[in-house]
Amino acid sequence: MTTAQETIETAEFTREWEEWHAASQRSLTDPHGFLAVTSLHWLDAEPARFPDAPGSWWTAPDGVWVELAEDEELALDGEPVRGRHHFGVLPERASVYATAGGAVIEVAKRGGHDILRPRHPDNPLLRDFTRTPAYAPDPNWALTGRYLPFAEPRPVTVGAVTEGLQHVYDSPGEIEFTLPGDGGTHRLTAFNGHLPGSLLVLFTDATSGVTTYAANRSLTVPAPDAEGRVTVDFNRATNLPCAYTDLATCPLPPAGNRLPSAVEAGERIPLERGGRP
Structure with missing residues (x-):
C-alpha cells in the first residue's frame, strides 16, 4: 500500500x-541548434561553394579557408569578415560559429575531418518540431x-x-x-x-x-x-x-x-x- x-x-x-x-x-x-542544420559538407583541398552558405570553402594543411565574393560577408565575434579568411587548424571536436545574416555557419572538425554545417532558423525540421x-x-x-x-x-x-x-x-x-x-x-x-x-x-x-x-x-x-x-x-x-x-x-x-x-x-x-x- x-x-x-x-x-x-x-x-x-x-x-x-x-x-x-x-x-x-x-x-x-534554439534558432541555431541542431534542428536548424540544413547540410553537412566535408571540406577538401578543392574550393567549393554551397547553396546554404556564403563563400568558397576548402581545407589545407594549415586549416580551413573561405573566399568571400565582393557582395558576401560573414561576422566572427561581431566583427565583419570579407574577402579571404583563414580559420586556422581546428582542434578535434572544436567548432567555430560565423554568422551570415540570420544564419549561423559552423566550421568544425569531427573525426579528423574539417566540416561545414550551416544552420538556418527557417529549416523545416526546426519549424515543424513539436x-x-x-x-x-x-x-x-x-x-x-x-x-x-x-x-x-x-x-x-x-x-x-x-x-x-x-x-x-x-x-x-x-x-x-x-x-x-x-x-x-x-x-x-x-x-x-x-x-x-x-x-x-x-x-x-x-x-x-x-x-x-x-x-x-x-x-x-x-x-x-x-x-x-x-x-x-x-x-x-x-x-x-x-x-x-x-x-x-x-x-x-x-x-x-x-x-x-x-x-x-x-x-x-x-x-x-x-x-x-
Whole structure:
C-alpha cells in the first residue's frame, strides 16, 4: 500500500523530471541548434561553394579557408569578415560559429575531418518540431550506482553514425549498477561530462530500435559523492542530435555499453523518425 509520504515523493520526482524535460525541449528549439542544420559538407583541398552558405570553402594543411565574393560577408565575434579568411587548424571536436545574416555557419572538425554545417532558423525540421516523446517518469529507474575510476584515463575509440568516421574519447572510469529489469550487475564505460566532476554514458538496451532510437542514447551522471556513489537516473536518458537528423556525426556507444534488458525510461524515438506520441 502506498503511503502519503511515498505519494508526495513520487509527485515531487515527477515535477522535477517534467521541469528537466521541458528545459531539454527548449534547447532543441534554439534558432541555431541542431534542428536548424540544413547540410553537412566535408571540406577538401578543392574550393567549393554551397547553396546554404556564403563563400568558397576548402581545407589545407594549415586549416580551413573561405573566399568571400565582393557582395558576401560573414561576422566572427561581431566583427565583419570579407574577402579571404583563414580559420586556422581546428582542434578535434572544436567548432567555430560565423554568422551570415540570420544564419549561423559552423566550421568544425569531427573525426579528423574539417566540416561545414550551416544552420538556418527557417529549416523545416526546426519549424515543424513539436516535442520528443518519452516514457512517463518512474522513480524505480533512478538507480544508485558506484563509480569505479581507472588509475589513469583510458583512450576509447568508438564508431559514429557517419560511416567510416571514428571518435576517440578519454574514459576516466566505469559506472556499476543493478538493473531492476534483470537484477544483474552491469558496468558502463563513462566519459567526462560537461559539468566538472560529472560523467556521461552512451548506451543501448533492448528497447533500442524498438521504442527508443537505435544507435544510442546519452545519460549524464552527476559527480560521485565522497564514497563513489552515483545516481544513474535513466528517466533522464536523452537522444543525441543524430536521432533527429542525418546531418550529425554522433558517436556510437563503446563496446560493452549495450544493456541486455529493456530500459523503459527516458526519451523515445523522435516523431520525426516515426516515433509514436
